[in-house]
Amino acid sequence: xxxxxxxLNFLYxxxxxxxxxxxxxxxxxxxxxxxxxxxxxxxxACITGGVGDLIGFxxxxxxxxxxCYMADYSVxxxxxxxxxxxxxxxxxxxxxxxxxxxxxxxxSKISKSSEDYILKLDIEGDEYKILPLITExxxxxxxxxxxxxxxxTNIVTPMGFDLMNLIMDxxxxxxx
Numbered sequence: 001x002x003x004x005x006x007x008l009n010f011l012y013x014x015x016x017x018x019x020x021x022x023x024x025x026x027x028x029x030x031x032x033x034x035x036x037x038x039x040x041x042x043x044x045a046c047i048t049g050g051v052g053d054l055i056g057f058x059x060x061x062x063x064x065x066x067x068c069y070m071a072d073y074s075v076x077x078x079x080x081x082x083x084x085x086x087x088x089x090x091x092x093x094x095x096x097x098x099x100x101x102x103x104x105x106x107x108s109k110i111s112k113s114s115e116d117y118i119l120k121l122d123i124e125g126d127e128y129k130i131l132p133l134i135t136e137x138x139x140x141x142x143x144x145x146x147x148x149x150x151x152x153t154n155i156v157t158p159m160g161f162d163l164m165n166l167i168m169d170x171x172x173x174x175x176x
Contacts, residue, residue, distance in 0.1 A: 010155065013168055017176045027057030034146050036118070040064060044143060045115045047107070048072075049092035049130070050122040053079050057120065057146075066118075069110045073099050086110065092121075094129050103134055111141065120146040131167045140174055 021037035032054030046061050051072035058068040062084035070078060073091040093100030111117070119142040121127050127147060139145075154160030 007155070007161070010161070010165060010168070013172065019176075026060040028054050032056055034120075036144050036146060039143060040066070043115045044118065045069065045112075046118040046120060047110070048120045048122075049103075049126075050120075050124065051075050051078055051087070052122070055080055058082075058085065061118070067115070069106075071101065071106060091126070092123065092130060093126065094133065103130055104138070107138055107141075115141075116143040117141055118144040118146065122148040125150040128163055128167070131170065132163075134170075136170070136173065139171070142175070145171065145175060 019037050019039075021039045023035045024038045025033055025035050027033035034057055040061075045067040046058055046069065048055075048058055048068065048070040049072070051070050052075065055070070055078050058070060058078070059080050059082060062068050062082040065084070067084050067086065068082070069086045069088075071088045071090050071092050073089055076089065078085055078087055088101065088106070090101040090106075091099060092103050092106055094102065096102055096105055121130065123130065127149060128151075131147075149164075151160075152164075155164050
């Protein structure tokens with residue numbers, strides 16, 4: 001019973017929150033489309049880890065004048081082009097080598113002090129490795145965070161629950 005209560009309290013963290021912003025949908029109609037707060041003014045850019053073949057979300061942002069910084073080693077280039085797209089053929093990872101770049105180093109390379117960011121990660125499970133390494137200072141630069149959590153059912157294991165709880169504590173320190 002105690003474990004069930006702890007799990008239910010954890011899941012309650014994912015409830016909807018009221019904000020001062022309407023939600024808008026950007027991207028594809030199915031997978032690749034996201035509901036985000038319409039808080040897209042004032043020097044906002046997007047950082048995407050995991051490009052794949054669906055980048056309607058980034059295209060919609062670029063059409064609104066936003067720079068879109070994308071990283072993914074699994075593709076040669078984004079499937080669409082736009083003058084606001086900046087692509088790096090590397091996975092956002094936990095080390096720097098020919099295939100990977102640490103989030104910290106990628107962010108240092110592309111960030112501008114005048115920009116806030118939308119962070120969008122769809123990196124097939126590597127979010128559990130990357131998110132604990134993103135600093136609070138870096139997260140504070142993220143106005144909007146869009147995440148796809150893979151293998152979410154692992155929260156029923158002690159290690160999976162502890163990791164997800166750690167990540168949610170970090171994310172919800174300054175974000176809802």
